[in-house]
Amino acid sequence: MNAMSPTPSKAYDLNFARWVYENVDGGDRMALCMQCGTCSGSCPIGTQMDHGPRKLFMMIRAGMKDAVLSSNTLWNCVSCYNCVVRCPRQVPVTYILHDLAHVAVREGYAQAKESDNARFAKAFWWSAAKYGRTDERLVTAKYYFSFGVGEGIKRGMANQKIAMGMVKTKRMHLGMPHKVKNTGELHAILAKAAEMEAKKHGAK
Amino acid sequence: MSETTSRSRTIMVVGGGIAGITAAVEAAEAGHDVVLIEKSPSLGGRVAQMNRYFPKLCHPTCGLEINFQRIKKSKRISVFTFSEVSAVKGGPGGYTVTVKTSPRHVKANCTACGDCAKVATSEVSNAFNYGMDSVKSAYLPHVMAFPMRYVVDPSVVGTPEGEAIKAACPVGAVDLEQKDESFDLEVGAVVWATGWRPYPAANLTAYRWTDIPDVITNVEMERLASVDGPTKGKIVRPSNGEAPKRVALIQCAGSRDLNHLAYCSRICCLASMKHAAYVREQLADATVDVYYIDLRAHDKLESFLNRLKRDPQVNFVKSKPARIEKSEAGGPVVCGENTLTREVYAEPYDLVVLATGMQASLAAEGQPSFAADFDDYGFVFAEGDSIAAGVASGPLDVSMSVQSATAAACRAIRAVTA
Numbered sequence: 001m002n003a004m005s006p007t008p009s010k011a012y013d014l015n016f017a018r019w020v021y022e023n024v025d026g027g028d029r030m031a032l033c034m035q036c037g038t039c040s041g042s043c044p045i046g047t048q049m050d051h052g053p054r055k056l057f058m059m060i061r062a063g064m065k066d067a068v069l070s071s072n073t074l075w076n077c078v079s080c081y082n083c084v085v086r087c088p089r090q091v092p093v094t095y096i097l098h099d100l101a102h103v104a105v106r107e108g109y110a111q112a113k114e115s116d117n118a119r120f121a122k123a124f125w126w127s128a129a130k131y132g133r134t135d136e137r138l139v140t141a142k143y144y145f146s147f148g149v150g151e152g153i154k155r156g157m158a159n160q161k162i163a164m165g166m167v168k169t170k171r172m173h174l175g176m177p178h179k180v181k182n183t184g185e186l187h188a189i190l191a192k193a194a195e196m197e198a199k200k201h202g203a204k
Numbered sequence: 205m206s207e208t209t210s211r212s213r214t215i216m217v218v219g220g221g222i223a224g225i226t227a228a229v230e231a232a233e234a235g236h237d238v239v240l241i242e243k244s245p246s247l248g249g250r251v252a253q254m255n256r257y258f259p260k261l262c263h264p265t266c267g268l269e270i271n272f273q274r275i276k277k278s279k280r281i282s283v284f285t286f287s288e289v290s291a292v293k294g295g296p297g298g299y300t301v302t303v304k305t306s307p308r309h310v311k312a313n314c315t316a317c318g319d320c321a322k323v324a325t326s327e328v329s330n331a332f333n334y335g336m337d338s339v340k341s342a343y344l345p346h347v348m349a350f351p352m353r354y355v356v357d358p359s360v361v362g363t364p365e366g367e368a369i370k371a372a373c374p375v376g377a378v379d380l381e382q383k384d385e386s387f388d389l390e391v392g393a394v395v396w397a398t399g400w401r402p403y404p405a406a407n408l409t410a411y412r413w414t415d416i417p418d419v420i421t422n423v424e425m426e427r428l429a430s431v432d433g434p435t436k437g438k439i440v441r442p443s444n445g446e447a448p449k450r451v452a453l454i455q456c457a458g459s460r461d462l463n464h465l466a467y468c469s470r471i472c473c474l475a476s477m478k479h480a481a482y483v484r485e486q487l488a489d490a491t492v493d494v495y496y497i498d499l500r501a502h503d504k505l506e507s508f509l510n511r512l513k514r515d516p517q518v519n520f521v522k523s524k525p526a527r528i529e530k531s532e533a534g535g536p537v538v539c540g541e542n543t544l545t546r547e548v549y550a551e552p553y554d555l556v557v558l559a560t561g562m563q564a565s566l567a568a569e570g571q572p573s574f575a576a577d578f579d580d581y582g583f584v585f586a587e588g589d590s591i592a593a594g595v596a597s598g599p600l601d602v603s604m605s606v607q608s609a610t611a612a613a614c615r616a617i618r619a620v621t622a
Contacts (some may be wrong), residue, residue, distance in 0.1 A: 032411030034460075036497045041526030042410075046548045055546055086410060086526060088461035 012064040023025065023201075025099040033057045039093045049073045052094045053083060063098035066191035067132045075099040075117035119146045130188055132180030136172045137163075149159050211297040212392040213268045213620045214239060215613075218289050222602055223594020224397030225271045226609035227616070232280040234617055239389060240275075241287045241303060244331070246349040247272070248398055253332060253346075253423065255430040255437075257509035257602055258478045264602070265348050272350045285351065290386065292574040294395065296589045296619055299557050301389045307382030309356035314377040315565070316344060323372040325365055328357045330434075330612075333427045336442075337434035342369045342378075347432050392620035395612050396576055396584045397593040400562040403458040403465055410527040411457060411558055416536050417443040419556045421457075422475050429482045439486050441555050443534060444513075448490060449553035451483050451537050454525055456498040459561030469561030470599040473500045476559045477512045484515060493551070494516045495525050495579020497536065503604075523549075526557060541617075556616060562599045591615050 005007075020027045040052030040081040051059065059068050091172035101121075104112035104174050112118050123142035127134045136161070140159075145152030146169050180186055213236060217228045221243030228240045246252070251264045263565045275281050284303060292303040310320075320342035327338040332346045341357040354377075360366040361380050370378040405413035413419045418441050420428070428431040428440070441448050451477040458464040471495070481493045499520070501509040512518050525540035529550070536556045541548050566572065567582020576583040576592065583590035593612035594605035 021298060034497060035543055036456075036524035037522075037541040037543040038524050038526050040543075040546075041523065041548065045546075046541065052541060052548075054543060082526075086463075088463065088524070090455070090462045119412065 012063055013065040014063040016063045016065040016068070017061045020096075020100075024096055024103065026095035027099075029089065029091045030057055030060070030096055032089040034089060036088060038086050038168040039091075042082040042086050043170060044080055044082065045076055049076050053097065056097075057091075066109075069100065069104040069107060070075060070111045070116060072111065072117075073097065074104060075111065075115045075121070086115055119143055121147070127177075129187075130183070131177050132183060133185045135177040136166070139178055211417065211620070212299075212390045213237065213618060214389075214391045215393045215395065216241065216299070216389065216391040217300055217395045217397055217593070217614045218283070218381060219243075219397035219399055219596065220247035220283070221397060221399045222251040222267070222271075222437065223399065223605045223609040223612075224249070224395070225268075225275065226606050227395050227397055227593045227613045228269060228281050229274040229278065231609050231616055232278045234272070234613070236280065236617060236620065237393065239283045239478055240281055240283045240396075242283065242285045243288050244281035245285055245308060245355045246351070247275075247283065248346075248348060248350065249286070249472045251421075251602060252384075253334075253426060253430075254602075255426045255433070255482070256478060257591075258474045259505050260546055261478065267602075268348060268350075268591065271543070272348075275350070278301070280435075282508075283351070284587050289572075289574075297392050297622075299394055299518050301390060301391055301394065302386060304386045305359065306384050308353070309358070309361065309378060309380055309382050309395075310354050311377045311379050312351075312353070313375050314353040314373075315375055316354060317373060317374065318344070318354070319372045320354055320356065320369045320378060321369045323365075324360070326360060326614070328359060333434045334421075334424050336424060336427055341365070343530050353377075370547065374396060390593070393591060395591045395593050395616050396566070397609065398565045398584075398596045399567050399610070400595040401568050403469075403560045403563045405457070408458055408465060408558065408560075411454070411525075411556075412528050412536070414532050415557060416528065416534070416556075417441075417574075418448075418534075418554060419536050419558065420611060421558050421560045422472065422479065423524060423560070425479050425482070425557045427483040429479075429486075432546075439555075439579065446554075447487050448483075448554045449487075449491055450551075451480075451492045452536075452551070452553040452556045453479055453492060453494045453559060454538070454556060455494065455559045456524060457558035457560050461560075462499065465561045465581070467561075467599070470500065470502055471601045472528070472559035472561060474502070474505050474508060474601070476557070477509055479557055480512050484517060490517070493553075495519050495523050495540070496520065497522075497524050502601075562595055562603040564596060566596065586612070591619070 021031050037054050039056045040046050051071050054074050057169045077097045079094050120143050123139045144155040213234050215231045216239045217224045218241045228238045248268050254264045254487050255401055285304045286308050287303050290304040293300045321340045324340040324342040327343045328336050328341050329335045330339045341360045344354050384572045405421045431437040449529045459469040483492050522544050523540045523542050525538045527539050529537045531537050531552055537550050537552045564582040571578050576590040577587045583598045584596045586592040586597045591612050593609035
């Protein structure tokens with residue numbers, strides 16, 4: 001079986017559930033989901049998800065691959081782990097959502113590029129991977145300017161007061177970005193991880 | 205099989221609930237000597253604590269009364285209350301069972317006149333009502349107690365109150381000198397009828413049974429609805445004593461949950477239908493919402509479920525509530541996702557009843573190694589030499605427990621006569 005996706009070209013794919021069970025982190029336990037709704041009911045931002053985890057899992061079973069991978073549920077999860085703690089079948093809901101978000105990125109879904117949370121996640125990862133630390137200014141700037149130069153300046157100006165307040169209370173610093181001692185080693189580790197990931201999912 | 209010379213034909217039944225009582229009377233009426241061991245002051249177990257049985261909503265006192273009569277009439281049954289098994293040695297046909305008894309402080313000549321309770325001044329938590337109220341420290345376990353004998357709580361022994369209780373007894377039945385005792389019995393077979401306990405609601409932290417007074421369990425609901433319960437049969441909100449207008453029944457509270465009881469407790473769905481019926485019977489204006497994953501009306505009991513489904517004031521919501529929150533007024537707010545409409549709800553209620561599941565008593569007490577083989581969930585694995593009756597073998601309702609107990613009696617008889 002193609003480890004990346006059984007049939008990447010199809011919007012609606014009856015093998016999608018099996019593929020998720022076998023390839024997505026925590027997917028094997030998703031097979032035990034009994035649709036009780038504890039996850040979606042536990043979610044602190046459940047009202048802001050288009051589907052919520054329970055319905056998303058049912059959609060996976062129904063083979064609605066495009067709808068699942070374009071869902072904002074993957075991106076709006078805040079990793080509070082309420083659902084994971086309460087799930088009566090011990091399904092690691094958070095892991096599944098995050099790994100599905102990875103799949104959406106790999107397969108180039110629009111939601112994975114354009115949604116606010118996807119943009120922010122990308123900016124966050126950029127800083128973490130480059131410096132081994134997240135720098136508040138750089139993450140914020142990267143996120144704002146992902147919408148374009150004009151929009152980036154506009155958003156930056158709008159939040160100037162908050163930024164100054166943060167600097168005053170030493171929640172944000174000026175000067176060189178924070179970084180780990182040996183970024184070279186970090187980059188080597190991440191390169192190796194990326195290589196292993198690519199091998200697992202088929203180079204793309 | 206051991207040598208036949210030392211074989212005993214006596215059958216021991218551990219646990220005096222409906223299953224133990226049934227196994228004991230069936231074996232005795234078939235001509236065998238039976239020793240019935242009960243941990244609490246009275247026989248009857250969980251059934252005595254029920255208000256009604258489903259589906260016909262008849263009173264358990266009726267069924268118990270018949271069985272108590274059968275025990276009284278039989279010369280072959282010895283009943284030991286306040287007793288527990290502490291060790292079992294030997295094998296089929298020749299067991300030596302060590303029984304530990306704790307003191308009742310009241311002798312067999314008690315006439316249940318109640319004079320002791322009149323002079324008692326202190327009160328103790330009422331275990332029969334699951335601690336929802338208290339009783340005098342000299343008390344009758346409940347109105348249908350068998351044996352019909354008072355109990356003097358150990359807390360008054362050595363106090364002036366204890367002496368007053370002793371002096372008040374017109375027949376001199378109060379004995380404050382009684383101590384814990386232990387003795388051995390030779391029996392040919394042991395039937396485990398140790399039953400169940402309600403799964404501790406305090407473990408279900410998201411449902412806040414411990415800090416919201418109007419969140420109660422299904423067994424507490426039984427006591428609320430019983431005429432001999434803490435409210436004399438009135439279904440009220442524990443917080444303020446008023447009749448509830450909106451009631452929520454939450455299914456699978458602890459059952460079908462790998463973090464609690466992994467199995468379906470089988471009876472809770474029907475028990476909750478019974479609770480819906482109690483509410484509708486007493487409170488004409490009240491509405492009941494039943495929160496469920498799926499409704500499991502086993503056997504022939506679907507008609508009872510359908511009866512409640514026809515009631516416009518009983519609504520069914522397909523959802524396992526995620527949590528219960530406390531409103532500003534201190535009442536429960538049930539939160540979750542309606543899985544049919546995908547709506548995330550937060551509904552305030554006057555009273556919430558958690559359908560807590562059945563946990564095997566022996567498992568809850570740490571599965572004594574001498575007892576029997578246990579399955580993964582702590583129920584007795586009734587195969588080979590291991591004999592179990594009623595809920596000790598798995599979640600059952602009353603009628604199924606009785607069937608299971610009769611089967612256990614047959615197996616015990618075969619074991620001692622083989």
